[in-house]
Amino acid sequence: MPTVLITGASRGIGLELARQYVAEGCRVLGTCRKPGEASALKAIKGVSVVALDVADLKSIDAAARVLAGEAIDILFNNAGIYGPRGKAFGSLDYEAWVEVLRVNALGPIAVAERFMPHLERGAKKIVVAVTSQMGSVGRNEAGAEYVYRSSKSALNMAMKCMANELAPKGVTAIMFHPGHVKTDMGGAAAPTTVEDSASGMRVVVARLKPADTGKFYNFDGAEIPW
Ligand SMILES: NC(=O)c1ccc[n+]([C@@H]2O[C@H](COP(=O)([O-])OP(=O)(O)OC[C@H]3O[C@@H](n4cnc5c(N)ncnc54)[C@H](OP(=O)(O)O)[C@@H]3O)[C@@H](O)[C@H]2O)c1
Numbered sequence: 001m002p003t004v005l006i007t008g009a010s011r012g013i014g015l016e017l018a019r020q021y022v023a024e025g026c027r028v029l030g031t032c033r034k035p036g037e038a039s040a041l042k043a044i045k046g047v048s049v050v051a052l053d054v055a056d057l058k059s060i061d062a063a064a065r066v067l068a069g070e071a072i073d074i075l076f077n078n079a080g081i082y083g084p085r086g087k088a089f090g091s092l093d094y095e096a097w098v099e100v101l102r103v104n105a106l107g108p109i110a111v112a113e114r115f116m117p118h119l120e121r122g123a124k125k126i127v128v129a130v131t132s133q134m135g136s137v138g139r140n141e142a143g144a145e146y147v148y149r150s151s152k153s154a155l156n157m158a159m160k161c162m163a164n165e166l167a168p169k170g171v172t173a174i175m176f177h178p179g180h181v182k183t184d185m186g187g188a189a190a191p192t193t194v195e196d197s198a199s200g201m202r203v204v205v206a207r208l209k210p211a212d213t214g215k216f217y218n219f220d221g222a223e224i225p226w
Contacts, residue, residue, distance in 0.1 A: 008079025
């Protein structure tokens, strides 16, 4: 039974990934900032809930210690924030920008670093980052959303570095655009449901081969330009 660790599993896409991986028969380590408030996550039978704030290195270290000795097959770096919306050139919020970079770009790489011993014990050794097509430079035709876009571009580049560096160790590292998804972040009018987003990504992950490392996928398996 593979073990899957999911960050940001308290709600949205992460919560649905936890539900679906449990239903598939996986052992799920659902991580969240505030386990005391994660009632939907705790209600899923079979999920082990672990405290983990991806913006806090001490919290990541503590979670890695709580799970010391465990084997993890799939690390799903899903947690993310959008930051301030609609700030255009001339009114950029630099403090908020640093915070979004900390959560979206640095956090997932720090989690991968701290949990590499656990992944090396696992059979699959898959690291997934839920980024966004908004981080695609090739697809950017709008002069807006500097903060969120640049945080996801930075994550994509760092993931690509990791994919190249860790391929000889058998680690497969990929990135996803999960779709424009009906969540607190995506909004009620978004066209994709959490169910379709999560199941699409699970299908892609299940079919991954080592040669796929470093690829940037849409949730339906199509590749996305950088
Ligand atoms: N929805 C979309 O249309 C869309 C599109 C492209 C990419 N994405 C990406 O998909 C991922 C999931 O998004 P979503 O739509 O499910 O968003 P969401 O509904 O806003 O949920 C975000 C999740 O991330 C967690 N989180 C935020 N900051 C965290 C931190 N410092 N440490 C740990 N967890 C933290 C939240 O936990 P709390 O409950 O504690 O706040 C929550 O569980 C994100 O990386 C997002 O950028 C989403």
